[in-house]
Amino acid sequence: xxxxxxxxxxxxxxxxxxxxxxxxxxxxxxxxxxxxxxxxxxxxxxxxxxxxxxxxxxxxxxxxxxxxxxxxxxxxxxxxxxxxxxxxxxxxxxxxxxxxxxxxxxxxxxxxxxxxxxxxxxxxxxxxxxxxxxxxxxxxxxxxxxxxxxxxxxxxxxxxxxxxxxxxxxxxxxxxxxx
Numbered sequence: 001x002x003x004x005x006x007x008x009x010x011x012x013x014x015x016x017x018x019x020x021x022x023x024x025x026x027x028x029x030x031x032x033x034x035x036x037x038x039x040x041x042x043x044x045x046x047x048x049x050x051x052x053x054x055x056x057x058x059x060x061x062x063x064x065x066x067x068x069x070x071x072x073x074x075x076x077x078x079x080x081x082x083x084x085x086x087x088x089x090x091x092x093x094x095x096x097x098x099x100x101x102x103x104x105x106x107x108x109x110x111x112x113x114x115x116x117x118x119x120x121x122x123x124x125x126x127x128x129x130x131x132x133x134x135x136x137x138x139x140x141x142x143x144x145x146x147x148x149x150x151x152x153x154x155x156x157x158x159x160x161x162x163x164x165x166x167x168x169x170x171x172x173x174x175x176x177x178x179x
Contacts, residue, residue: 005032006043009061014043014050017092020131023047031062037090038097039139051092051135078149079109082119085143092132096175098123098140102167105158116151119144123155124163133157 012025025031025045034049035042041052041062058065073081086107087099098104108120121140125133137155144153165178173179 002033002036005030006062007031010059012052012060012062013056014045014047014052015092015132015135016047017042017049017051018131020133020135023050025050027060033062035090035092035095036063037095038088039143040090040092042092049093051132077109078117078119078147079107081147082107082109082121082144082150085147086121086123086140088143089136089139091126091136094176096168096172098136100169100172100175101126102169102172103136103163112151117149118152119150119154121153121155122158124158126163128159 008025008027008029008031010027012029014023014025015021016023025047029045031043031045033041033043039054041054041057043050043052052062054063054066057063073084076084083099086104087097089098090096091098091101094101103123103125105122105124110118110120112118121144123140137157140155141153144150170179
């Protein structure tokens with residue numbers, strides 16, 4: 001699938017990159033898949049680059065339906081599972097997840113008296129005006145809220161300190177050819 005042209009079998013709800021506008025690709029649209037990482041796909045379309053959820057891509061016949069790939073997280077703490085969930089969110093234009101990009105500044109898990117936990121996440125963007133920001137925030141909230149033991153989630157954008165390339169992990173810098 002990756003780096004292949006695909007014709008959609010149904011309308012596809014997508015998000016334009018980098019503007020962040022919701023768009024519908026009509027049935028029969030030709031798209032070229034450029035990135036398939038985490039829970040989303042990046043594709044070139046007649047409307048420019050778009051981000052499509054894997055669920056939407058499967059529904060529209062872009063990719064085959066995925067089998068449930070359950071991986072055991074039973075030995076991880078809730079905080080470790082939150083970090084793992086955030087590590088499954090990829091920048092739509094860069095093949096690196098938001099954790100290794102250095103966009104997640106902090107995770108706080110607060111146990112609640114009536115059960116479950118509240119999770120606070122502080123993150124930033126590579127650029128303050130990025131139109132994809134609300135979509136990355138929503139994906140972070142959704143991924144964390146789906147974890148067992150999470151009762152509520154707050155994801156907050158912070159701009160201090162400003163993000164820079166030095167915040168990327170060594171793995172991310174290697175992936176991008178910066179070292």
